[in-house]
Amino acid sequence: MDFSTHFVAAFELTTLPQQLINGLLNGAIYALIALGYTMVYGVLKLINFAHGEVFMLGAYGALFVSWKLGYQPDGNAPPPSLMALVLMLLGAMLICTIVAFFIERFAYRPMRNQPRIASLITAIGLSLLLQYAGQIFLLNGTPQTIQAEKISPFSGNVVLNLRGADQSRLAEAEKLKPAWDAAVAEFKARMPLEPGGEFNLSQEGERLHTKQGDAERAYKAALNDGNAGVMKIEVPKGQVVLFTITIILMAVLTYLVMFTKQGRAMRAVSHDFNAASLMGINIDSIITFTFLLGSALAGAGAMMYCTFIPGTKIDSFLGLAPGIKAFTAAVLGGIGNIPGAVLGGLVMGVAEYLVVWAGYDSYRDAIAFLILIVVLLFRPGGLLGSAKVEKV
Amino acid sequence: MKPSIKTLAFTLVSTFVLGAALTGCNGGGDTPKTEGDNTKPPVAGGTTAVRPVPPSEGPMAEGDTIKIGTVCSVTGDNKPWGEDSYEGSKLAVEEFNAAGGLGGKKVELILGDSASKPDQAKTATEKLMSQGVIALIGEVSSGNTIQMAKSAFLKGIPVVAVGATRTDLGNEGTHVFRVCYSDDFQGPVMAQFAYANKNLRNVAVMTDNSLPYSQGLSKSFITAFEKLGGKVKEHFYASGAGGNSNYSGNLTEIKGENPDGLFLSGYFTEVGPIVNQARAAGITVPVMGGDGWDSDLILASGGDAIIGGYFCNHYNNADNRPQVIEFLKKWRAKHNGKDPGTTMGALGYDAMAITLNALKNAKTVGAKGILDALEDTVDYKAVSGDITLKGMNGNPDKRAIVVEITKKDAAGNWQKFAKDFVASDIKK
Numbered sequence A: 001m002d003f004s005t006h007f008v009a010a011f012e013l014t015t016l017p018q019q020l021i022n023g024l025l026n027g028a029i030y031a032l033i034a035l036g037y038t039m040v041y042g043v044l045k046l047i048n049f050a051h052g053e054v055f056m057l058g059a060y061g062a063l064f065v066s067w068k069l070g071y072q073p074d075g076n077a078p079p080p081s082l083m084a085l086v087l088m089l090l091g092a093m094l095i096c097t098i099v100a101f102f103i104e105r106f107a108y109r110p111m112r113n114q115p116r117i118a119s120l121i122t123a124i125g126l127s128l129l130l131q132y133a134g135q136i137f138l139l140n141g142t143p144q145t146i147q148a149e150k151i152s153p154f155s156g157n158v159v160l161n162l163r164g165a166d167q168s169r170l171a172e173a174e175k176l177k178p179a180w181d182a183a184v185a186e187f188k189a190r191m192p193l194e195p196g197g198e199f200n201l202s203q204e205g206e207r208l209h210t211k212q213g214d215a216e217r218a219y220k221a222a223l224n225d226g227n228a229g230v231m232k233i234e235v236p237k238g239q240v241v242l243f244t245i246t247i248i249l250m251a252v253l254t255y256l257v258m259f260t261k262q263g264r265a266m267r268a269v270s271h272d273f274n275a276a277s278l279m280g281i282n283i284d285s286i287i288t289f290t291f292l293l294g295s296a297l298a299g300a301g302a303m304m305y306c307t308f309i310p311g312t313k314i315d316s317f318l319g320l321a322p323g324i325k326a327f328t329a330a331v332l333g334g335i336g337n338i339p340g341a342v343l344g345g346l347v348m349g350v351a352e353y354l355v356v357w358a359g360y361d362s363y364r365d366a367i368a369f370l371i372l373i374v375v376l377l378f379r380p381g382g383l384l385g386s387a388k389v390e391k392v
Numbered sequence B: 001m002k003p004s005i006k007t008l009a010f011t012l013v014s015t016f017v018l019g020a021a022l023t024g025c026n027g028g029g030d031t032p033k034t035e036g037d038n039t040k041p042p043v044a045g046g047t048t049a050v051r052p053v054p055p056s057e058g059p060m061a062e063g064d065t066i067k068i069g070t071v072c073s074v075t076g077d078n079k080p081w082g083e084d085s086y087e088g089s090k091l092a093v094e095e096f097n098a099a100g101g102l103g104g105k106k107v108e109l110i111l112g113d114s115a116s117k118p119d120q121a122k123t124a125t126e127k128l129m130s131q132g133v134i135a136l137i138g139e140v141s142s143g144n145t146i147q148m149a150k151s152a153f154l155k156g157i158p159v160v161a162v163g164a165t166r167t168d169l170g171n172e173g174t175h176v177f178r179v180c181y182s183d184d185f186q187g188p189v190m191a192q193f194a195y196a197n198k199n200l201r202n203v204a205v206m207t208d209n210s211l212p213y214s215q216g217l218s219k220s221f222i223t224a225f226e227k228l229g230g231k232v233k234e235h236f237y238a239s240g241a242g243g244n245s246n247y248s249g250n251l252t253e254i255k256g257e258n259p260d261g262l263f264l265s266g267y268f269t270e271v272g273p274i275v276n277q278a279r280a281a282g283i284t285v286p287v288m289g290g291d292g293w294d295s296d297l298i299l300a301s302g303g304d305a306i307i308g309g310y311f312c313n314h315y316n317n318a319d320n321r322p323q324v325i326e327f328l329k330k331w332r333a334k335h336n337g338k339d340p341g342t343t344m345g346a347l348g349y350d351a352m353a354i355t356l357n358a359l360k361n362a363k364t365v366g367a368k369g370i371l372d373a374l375e376d377t378v379d380y381k382a383v384s385g386d387i388t389l390k391g392m393n394g395n396p397d398k399r400a401i402v403v404e405i406t407k408k409d410a411a412g413n414w415q416k417f418a419k420d421f422v423a424s425d426i427k428k
Helices: A003-008 A013-044 A052-067 A082-111 A116-137 A167-174 A177-193 A203-227 A237-259 A259-272 A273-278 A285-306 A319-331 A337-355 A361-378 B005-023 B077-097 B118-130 B142-153 B169-173 B183-199 B211-229 B248-257 B267-278 B299-304 B322-334 B344-361 B367-374
Strands: A157-163 A231-236 B066-072 B107-113 B160-162 B177-180 B202-208 B230-239 B263-266 B287-289 B311-315 B378-384 B385-386 B400-405 B414-419
Touching: A003 B107, A013 A237, A013 A285, A013 A337, A013 B248, A052 A082, A052 A259, A052 A285, A052 A319, A082 A231, A157 B169, A177 B344, A203 B367, A231 A237, A231 B267, A237 A259, A237 A285, A237 A337, A237 B322, A237 B400, A259 A273, A259 A285, A259 B248, A319 A337, A319 A361, A337 A361, A337 B248, A361 B230, A361 B248, B066 B077, B066 B118, B066 B169, B077 B107, B077 B344, B107 B344, B118 B142, B142 B160, B142 B169, B142 B177, B142 B211, B160 B344, B169 B177, B169 B211, B183 B211, B183 B263, B183 B287, B183 B311, B183 B385, B183 B414, B202 B211, B202 B248, B211 B230, B230 B248, B230 B267, B248 B267, B248 B299, B263 B267, B267 B299, B299 B400, B322 B344, B344 B367, B344 B378, B367 B400, B378 B414
Parallel strands: B066 B107, B160 B177, B202 B230, B202 B263, B263 B287, B287 B311
Antiparallel strands: A157 A231, B311 B400, B378 B385, B400 B414
């Protein structure tokens, strides 16, 4: 059957391990942003729709720090340095913390005793305000890019070989190489006789050009044949750093929430807002603390997203796509639940890449929401959340 | 009231929809249903369908000045194009007015900002029409131009597109013209360049599914390349609201397929990161694309990886056509000696100049007069090439130039001429 052959043919097992790792790396960023959504929801029962815009401002923070350090798109840049990366990370986190402080103090706190829908609308309004104001005030809305390859000392890939090449076939392929080399030399020798240059060849030049191409193709095809069974995982070193920092940040967060006084207060507020305040917990400061913590994580995420995914364009709508995905991840994992946000992020990241792997890359962005709908149908509280029967 | 899971789901869905609606996608908007670029035999100018005629005669010029509107992406993703397009049009108007205008009557150019989004292009067009413009210039992208054309149809106001290359654009009506080539030329040009000049046989194509332009260009490239005997595998990504700048998924699959070339039909905003990440992933084959690559921002996001890539462009600053030399002299005088950064400077100038030329030849000073005069344009010597619109369904036969990306030199040039093509060069 047509459909089934297509379905089976699309599953190319050799790229599966690589896609799973890609998915995990992708999911780590979602998880980092999702933590911000879920923590704020935990203490405040508010979905902070401006979180994506905090993320966006963090990216700008990292960009400006990198420019300040001399890594401009044009002109000479200083040599790559680890210090610059650390400064950019701290810069982004600091900017996000400051922005979050003002957002909480002047937009959300005055709304706290109003019906919850008012806070929600404020959050959406704030999100749009930052997006469109950013288009005017942040570098006139011209998209910019962090010059990651000039900054990052982590170049090259980490390679993990799972299954090697067919050596006998590779040796066979190497026998075709002299023919290609000869054709290249022959064409090169002809070039000085071609007044029109590479793209306006005479008949003889055209013949040698084609010959060179055919020889190259024959060699490459044999080489690919030998490499057909190769299964390996190749990850840019920068992304390994990204993943490591993400894990460290999550560990720090776990420590803060589980083993410190602030963390205990945070959990208490999340459990019962009113009772916590009666027990002498300063609600305002705990909420601010939670906000700042979540936003600092978004800042770190933004810096890494824009640096270790080379070429990411920074404009005032940067936070939109990761924001929506991360929010979905938070709901998927069970909003208000910290391990849930991490799990949700990773599940979504991997799901996206499995869809691409299966050959349905048009549906990459839809799968996240499909999973969300299915999960919510069967587990309304999310993967790790508890579904409570609510009295209205 | 605590939010139940229902309200959660509702907010989720509504934010996504809201977000998508507000930000749109670069070229998004309604794509016309007529798609038959390659299914029906083409008539002159490439379009196949019968073009609807606007139902009204259109307004006449009123007041002391003749008002002409231009919709430009002066903010948002396509800002580098939009600004150049506006500056080019402004230059043409200033020149026209300095030469005495139309019998002493000056032309007033009114700018509408589309923010690089189709929905805002529509709003801007409607605002301009309410201000009494009798002709419209723009846009640089197909998605936005389609919206302009739809809005202007009922009022019968001519729309002269600057850089919209989507093949079926002319199907919007007889009021639509353009000064650029269309994708049914650009695609085959790149296909032939890839097959004959670069000796490629097995090309991976990456299409931006949220851009009508990218979909159209990929389709015409694939059809032409397969006709030549090559093999193609198409991959998709999305640049719009749900988009993601991490292309490792597509690139892993492409790497597994071992293509000998990569064709990227999207805009420079996405092409830069894709090429950058492709090189990092170990894909070293030649990369190629369409005129959507044309902004020097691609050098910043593409890094070293984009150097040596080829794309199809409308004109080149180093061209020795007398019109180009003349145009650059005027442009530099206004912009501190700098050349236009993108091709849209010249195309914006051409679109305006050809409209003003039509205004001069028009029987009546109004939308209908300009529309008829535009349709009668024969062999107009524009900066980007000679333009004939008579009997072409709004699609002039233009030449296309394939350029190679180089490092920026001291004068700011980064495109090296590789080969030029005219319609008769394409093997049918």
